Amino acid sequence: MAGVDRQLTLRFLAEPADVNFGGKVHGGAVMKWIDLAAYASAAGWSGKYCITVYAGGIRFVKPIHVGSIVEVTGKIIYTGTSSMHVAIDVKAGDPKYSERHLTTHCIVIMVAVDDEGKPTGVPEWIPQTEDDVRLRDSALRLMDMRKRIGAEMEAHVKPIVE
Numbered sequence: 001m002a003g004v005d006r007q008l009t010l011r012f013l014a015e016p017a018d019v020n021f022g023g024k025v026h027g028g029a030v031m032k033w034i035d036l037a038a039y040a041s042a043a044g045w046s047g048k049y050c051i052t053v054y055a056g057g058i059r060f061v062k063p064i065h066v067g068s069i070v071e072v073t074g075k076i077i078y079t080g081t082s083s084m085h086v087a088i089d090v091k092a093g094d095p096k097y098s099e100r101h102l103t104t105h106c107i108v109i110m111v112a113v114d115d116e117g118k119p120t121g122v123p124e125w126i127p128q129t130e131d132d133v134r135l136r137d138s139a140l141r142l143m144d145m146r147k148r149i150g151a152e153m154e155a156h157v158k159p160i161v162e
């Protein structure tokens, strides 16, 4: 049901096909898992089809080894009219033990879209705890910072000349 499950975790094993030449899981594989978890979190919260509009602040903290159990958790930390800001934590560890360590963190913004691909409304997420308020306030500050980064990035976006 929409507007109920704010958090979900995908769990699976890091396979040999995910590994780079250095023997660790490559960043592209981790980013794909992040996108999947962000989609599942946003679709679950909104009850609608969603697309990725922004991913940022990605920090690769520790490598993931092949054979590790990987847990990718998506948590809604802010909702706008059509957008959902999802904080993603990727944790990994040896499946023989219960210990998991943080390997990657980032924020993904998903937008719910209708059948024509136009942004459409999502249920409001209301912070319940002090930690929720802290995360929501951080999401608001990041929105403000992104506007300034976006303006600066304009210098790098060159129009295509046919």
Ligand SMILES: CC(=O)SCCNC(=O)CCNC(=O)[C@H](O)C(C)(C)COP(=O)(O)OP(=O)(O)OC[C@H]1O[C@@H](n2cnc3c(N)ncnc32)[C@H](O)[C@@H]1OP(=O)(O)O
Pocket (backbone or CB within 6 Å): 051, 052, 053, 054, 079, 080, 081, 082, 083, 084, 109, 111, 113, 117, 118, 119, 146
């Ligand atoms: C390019 C790729 O393949 S990336 C992977 C797949 N993703 C996609 O294909 C998405 C491509 N993007 C799009 O189709 C469009 O940008 C859309 C449909 C997501 C949004 O269209 P827009 O014309 O920007 O719509 P609009 O201005 O109404 O913004 C919709 C929401 O997105 C948010 N948004 C738009 N751009 C950004 C951005 N750069 N960063 C954060 N949020 C953003 C807006 O704040 C708004 O949120 P709100 O409704 O909660 O206030």
